[in-house]
Amino acid sequence: MQLTIRELRQTDARAFLEIHHAAVRGSAAHDYSAAVIEAWAPLPITDRSVQRVVSNPDGEHRLIAEIDGLAVGIGALVAKNSELRACYVHPVAGRKGVGSTLLLELERIAVASGLMSLSLDSSLTAEGFYRSRGYVALGYEQHLLSGGVPMACIKMRKVLLSQNS
Numbered sequence: 001m002q003l004t005i006r007e008l009r010q011t012d013a014r015a016f017l018e019i020h021h022a023a024v025r026g027s028a029a030h031d032y033s034a035a036v037i038e039a040w041a042p043l044p045i046t047d048r049s050v051q052r053v054v055s056n057p058d059g060e061h062r063l064i065a066e067i068d069g070l071a072v073g074i075g076a077l078v079a080k081n082s083e084l085r086a087c088y089v090h091p092v093a094g095r096k097g098v099g100s101t102l103l104l105e106l107e108r109i110a111v112a113s114g115l116m117s118l119s120l121d122s123s124l125t126a127e128g129f130y131r132s133r134g135y136v137a138l139g140y141e142q143h144l145l146s147g148g149v150p151m152a153c154i155k156m157r158k159v160l161l162s163q164n165s
Helices: 010-028 034-040 047-055 098-112 127-131
Strands: 003-007 061-067 070-078 083-089 117-123 136-144 150-159
Touching (some): 003 098, 010 047, 010 061, 010 070, 010 083, 061 098, 083 098, 117 127, 117 136, 127 136, 127 150
Antiparallel strands (some): 070 083
């Protein structure tokens, strides 16, 4: 098994959404209502949603993880906000180190960008993943999804260690 992490290309936009949707619908469905899942990962994936990924309106730094050339994970960082925006793994690649490897690379990029910490809105599903990697829960909140659908989340934060620490 060869795991590689690389920058997301425009031609990967549909794969980015497919991985996101598979992760949400496959892993998080037991923690959230059908209405939340549909707002979080609406189907079908449209050309408009693909174009939104391509346009990258928030200036996300995006990564894609591949196992033997097959896209299985995505990650995104918004450096200007010190925000970890996404770390999703397709269920077929769960428990193979994809999420951990993506997260480490996003944290490396954050440190190289001069960030001292990262914050995120974790899903209930992913809270344990982030806790085990040094993120601290700051409290339970509501994240607003498309159409104003509220989603329970956990605000989390991690102080990053610089390369020189």
